[in-house]
Amino acid sequence: MFHLLEQLEENGAATVSSTELGRQLGVNAYSVRKDISYLGEIGNCRGGYAVSKLKNHVSEKLGLNTGRSVCIVGLGRLGTAILHYERLAVSGLTIVAGFDSNINKLETIRTNIPLYPAHEITTIVKRGGIELAVLSVPAQAAAETAKRLIDGGIRGIVNFSPAVLSPAPGVFIRNIDLVAEFRIVSVLSLLNIKN
Amino acid sequence: MFHLLEQLEENGAATVSSTELGRQLGVNAYSVRKDISYLGEIGNCRGGYAVSKLKNHVSEKLGLNTGRSVCIVGLGRLGTAILHYERLAVSGLTIVAGFDSNINKLETIRTNIPLYPAHEITTIVKRGGIELAVLSVPAQAAAETAKRLIDGGIRGIVNFSPAVLSPAPGVFIRNIDLVAEFRIVSVLSLLNIKN
DNA sequence: CGATGTGAAAGGTTTCACAGCT
DNA sequence: AGCTGTGAAACCTTTCACATCG
Numbered sequence: 062m063f064h065l066l067e068q069l070e071e072n073g074a075a076t077v078s079s080t081e082l083g084r085q086l087g088v089n090a091y092s093v094r095k096d097i098s099y100l101g102e103i104g105n106c107r108g109g110y111a112v113s114k115l116k117n118h119v120s121e122k123l124g125l126n127t128g129r130s131v132c133i134v135g136l137g138r139l140g141t142a143i144l145h146y147e148r149l150a151v152s153g154l155t156i157v158a159g160f161d162s163n164i165n166k167l168e169t170i171r172t173n174i175p176l177y178p179a180h181e182i183t184t185i186v187k188r189g190g191i192e193l194a195v196l197s198v199p200a201q202a203a204a205e206t207a208k209r210l211i212d213g214g215i216r217g218i219v220n221f222s223p224a225v226l227s228p229a230p231g232v233f234i235r236n237i238d239l240v241a242e243f244r245i246v247s248v249l250s251l252l253n254i255k256n
Numbered sequence: 257m258f259h260l261l262e263q264l265e266e267n268g269a270a271t272v273s274s275t276e277l278g279r280q281l282g283v284n285a286y287s288v289r290k291d292i293s294y295l296g297e298i299g300n301c302r303g304g305y306a307v308s309k310l311k312n313h314v315s316e317k318l319g320l321n322t323g324r325s326v327c328i329v330g331l332g333r334l335g336t337a338i339l340h341y342e343r344l345a346v347s348g349l350t351i352v353a354g355f356d357s358n359i360n361k362l363e364t365i366r367t368n369i370p371l372y373p374a375h376e377i378t379t380i381v382k383r384g385g386i387e388l389a390v391l392s393v394p395a396q397a398a399a400e401t402a403k404r405l406i407d408g409g410i411r412g413i414v415n416f417s418p419a420v421l422s423p424a425p426g427v428f429i430r431n432i433d434l435v436a437e438f439r440i441v442s443v444l445s446l447l448n449i450k451n
Numbered sequence: 452c453g454a455t456g457t458g459a460a461a462g463g464t465t466t467c468a469c470a471g472c473t
Numbered sequence: 474a475g476c477t478g479t480g481a482a483a484c485c486t487t488t489c490a491c492a493t494c495g
Binding site: 452453454455456457458459460461462463464465466467468469470471472473 | 474475476477478479480481482483484485486487488489490491492493494495
């Protein structure tokens with residue numbers, strides 16, 4: 062949704078209607094209006110929403126403009142891919158550190174982002190006031206690593222490992238199990254025609 | 257869920273109760289039982305579920321055992337990471353091809369999986385009867401690439417690009433916008449304590 | 452008119468309570 | 474007693490109809 066607004070703005074569109082937004086997002090116009098209305102009114106009934114105004118409005122209400130610091134824990138292929146992901150940088154998130162338990166690996170990765178061994182997680186997170194973390198370590202290391210992050214005072218974790226992390230107070234955890242996603246597609250593509 | 261069952265089996269657990277499954281999955285026991293019951297009964301009321309029996313039951317009912325072929329389109333860092341992802345291989349999915357529009361890139365990637373230039377997508381997918389695809393190309397290339405896959409007769413697409421693909425009959429599309437996931441964590445970790 | 456914002460209906464999912472089996 | 478399977482209740486989300494505004 063936000064990405065679409067940015068695209069529209071780049072293309073020089075001044076306004077956009079809920080119908081059009083819905084079409085491009087693959088949902089109906091009701092939902093679009095409902096969602097937008099939760100953030101308070103803004104539309105100028107005649108010509109739809111003013112694109113840049115709506116973008117800023119959403120951005121502000123959701124706190125998307127407040128830059129937040131992120132660290133990547135586990136620099137395997139997936140972790141490294143995220144470390145270099147450009148789209149993150151342009152979305153208010155700054156990657157400020159990377160961690161891996163394999164010290165040799167830290168030296169082979171080319172980046173300007175500072176990298177540290179895994180045992181320093183708690184210290185660095187605490188010192189740098191790092192708010193969010195990406196967990197891309199093997200399943201068996203997930204619980205231990207998460208504990209270190211939480212001890213450092215992390216506020217949110219995006220967990221790519223298949224292990225389900227035990228919830229901690231004040232820490233928001235989002236699990237993304239890639240293999241499960243593939244299974245979903247695999248199963249559902251067999252069954253029905255509609256999404 | 258499925259991953260947990262495999263783990264339990266490895267650890268030699270013979271049976272498991274819905275309460276215990278729920279605890280480890282971070283949901284309550286009601287949901288676990290409800291979900292399992294949709295696939296038909298199986299539990300032996302006294303000692304909970306027999307782990308391996310349940311695993312096979314789920315596997316069979318969901319068609320997880322029928323090996324399906326997958327191709328990866330767009331061999332950037334993310335695409336390459338998935339190409340090498342071992343956990344996919346052990347979950348009934350076989351990666352049978354990779355595609356990229358940059359021919360030079362195809363030569364630099366070390367793998368046993370056959371790689372092809374992007375313009376051959378339709379041909380190879382059709383010829384190989386490839387069922388599922390991973391789309392990890394830049395947003396502006398997503399629509400065109402998806403069209404080629406669909407022309408080749410693909411059944412399901414896991415779309416990692418931020419572009420929303422227009423739905424096609426008989427093709428199941430699952431969108432995974434990584435930046436959106438980070439925004440969700442970023443926003444929600446600010447607000448509430450509970451997940 | 453064309454478009455938004457919103458209360459009410461429809462539909463679906465999660466939670467619960469409890470019968471029934473070992 | 475301990476646990477499963479399931480109908481009913483509570484809850485939430487999506488869909489719709491329509492009043493309202495420029």
